[in-house]
Amino acid sequence: MGQYSEKVMEHFARPRNVGEMENPDGVGKVGNPVCGDIMNLYLRVKDGVITDATFKTFGCGAAIATSSMTTELVKGKTVEEALAISNRAVAEALGGLPPIKMHCSVLAEEALRAAIDDYYSRRRKKPL
């Protein structure tokens, strides 16, 4: 389709890291069916480093592509480094998004932040 870059189409046609994670260390669930966009992001963290990330998304081509790219971008990063990933970084990594689809990258950033928040709050709850 004319409006999407090659990279977006690549991530839409062959998304990376699809699926729920067993025993994730952090889960971020954002969006709602009324809006037509739902992203669930799952993180595996070992010694402060994200070793694995997966996603499940209900949404348009841009939503699926930004989810996929986000999981790729965070793998191998520390949690702090991942927190610094902005929606613009995700959109740039995808070779840009049509202006009307930028909100999908915002949702992906929110899903990431929610997953990291969840990771931190789970750690706080862990008995020492």
Place this chain on the structure above:
Amino acid sequence: MNPIYMDYAATTPTDQRVVEAMLPCFGEIYGNPSSLHGFGQEARAAMEGARAKIAAFLGAKPAEIVFTSGGTESDNFAIKGVAWANRKKGDHVITSAIEHHAVLETCRFLEKEGFRVTYLPVDGDGLVDPADVVKAITDRTTLISIMHANNEIGTIEPIAEIGRIAKGKGICFHTDAVQTFGHLPFTVDELNIDLLSASAHKLYGPKGMGLLYIRKGTRITPLVHGGDQESGRRASTQNVPGIVGFGKAVELAAATLHEEVVRLTSLRDRFIRGIFERLDGIRLNGHPARRLPNNINLSVESVEGEGMILSLDMMGIACSTGSACSSSSLEPSHCLLAIGLPHELSHGSLRFSLGRGTKKSDIDTVLTALPQVVGRLRAMSPLYAEQKG
């Protein structure tokens, strides 16, 4: 794989025979129909020939056909024209919640001018209830506008009955017949209508060409002012190639109308039967029986429409969606909301509209492709719970 086009409700390819009919109007029969000399008169004759053909097809008089730039202009002309012309008698318009934007936006514009508009609700199948029309009529109502069939969900409205009600009350009745003109058999008297909008590019004719049927005696204010073309009702040098093309398109449609209704209905029903056999969690939107012969509108649970369109497009299959993500306003289809579809299901909607070029093998190809597409997207979806065991 050869591309498969299933978006005929959006537009149609111009038939080669229509193009051939139009070609002489560019370089040979190029006069201005308003000119007195031979060049002009030749163009006028070509134009009036098309007008007569179209009028006969509708059961109307040639003088009752005004050519416009398309369905949208015709809708604007009909609604504004009648509302303005009858301003002293009343200021109330009745229409439905599922009309095309060309009707709805025109009504919203009139509301800003001080007119009152009633937007009648529809039932779960998209049908307007004639009893609701009766209830909505006031002594200030000057126009009722209800579409003949809905472009998204295919539901065919009870136009003849509503027309009878309007006639009984002496109220002008307009129908947007853009989806039915040339596709369903009818005459203007059978439907009891005073005004009718139609568009050439929905009927294998050229884009940028439409008509408004205006029953003799209807008071209407012109939308486009200028010269006195179209008997003073719509100024502008006429689009002779477009008009001749429109006439040819109507001639071709008339010749095969009944066979096409049967053929398309059969293909449509093959599609519907077949997809319900192959996929669970889907819903047909629109009336199951009172429905355009070529329209299939489905809601697919747990997946989003634009994603499906994109996947199908990658496989060479073209269709459309009512999903918010596909519209520039990010709003879901007003039709799907009007029939009471929850937001999630309107986001997961697909419209396939068949046409002259659709073959049985195309249906079967899509019946194989769509479950694959849905399966892939459902596997990614947080809303889809795999049926285990």
